[in-house]
Amino acid sequence: LNSKLNLKLIKEAGYDYIVASRLKNMSKGILDRVFDEEGYQVLEEKKWRFDREIFGEEFRFKVIERENIIKTGEGEIFKIPENLIITYSSKRAKKDKEERQRLVEKAKELLERPGNVRAAEKRGGRKYLRRISESEEYVLDEEAIKRDEKFDGFYAIQTSKKEMSVTEVLNAYHDLWKIEQSF
Structure with a gap:
């Protein structure tokens, strides 16, 4: 679903998206920001449905604003403003x-x-x-x-709905994940 051209089609149809994003395919500039400890925050439990069984004892996030640059086969270039929400979970690191x-x-x-x-x-x-x-x-x-060990515990969610809060994005993505797991 989250190929660049599909994301472009979603935006052109008037919709927004929240999708997982593969960190290992990110640019060096983005990865430098992912692995920089500065800017990570801890969510207050009361603000979202935090589940220690799912995320472990340590869970933090960082928001990176970026433009997703999409090149079509015809050479056209589109830019979609996005938030890249980087999460770190101790449980995911263990897994x-x-x-x-x-x-x-x-x-x-x-x-x-x-x-x-x-x-x-x-x-x-x-x-x-x-x-x-x-x-x-x-x-x-x-x-x-x-190289792969560096990514332990990190996960990325990208969204074009920049006005959504981190908790809203995480809750929406978590609900989607639960629905997908039921199939």
Whole structure:
């Protein structure tokens, strides 16, 4: 849903959006702001439906204003003003770490059976393998593991509805997430 062209079509139809956004695909400038501790805030529990079972003990957020620049196939450029709400959750950090460790274990298993590794496929445990020669020789990619570790606990939600408060956006997104989980 949240391809840039789809977001453009949503805005052209007169609607706004609240969608998840992949942090790992963000520009260096945005990522520098994400990982800068300055500007993070803690939401007051009474202002939103805070659930420690879902978010863990530590939950904080930062709002980054930006323009989403969309280039069409015809070379047209559109700019959509957005808020990027970056959240950090201790529970999500724990889950991300566990998932990465599971994939590292899969990568190690693949190294024991090199015939199962294909360089073109960077999914699952393969994303943590690096080819070291023209032959089918691989090693564990420690840099990729460290790079992914930086993102533990972070999540991004982008919205074109800039007048909505952070709590309104988080509650709306959380409600959407609950609906999606029921299917």
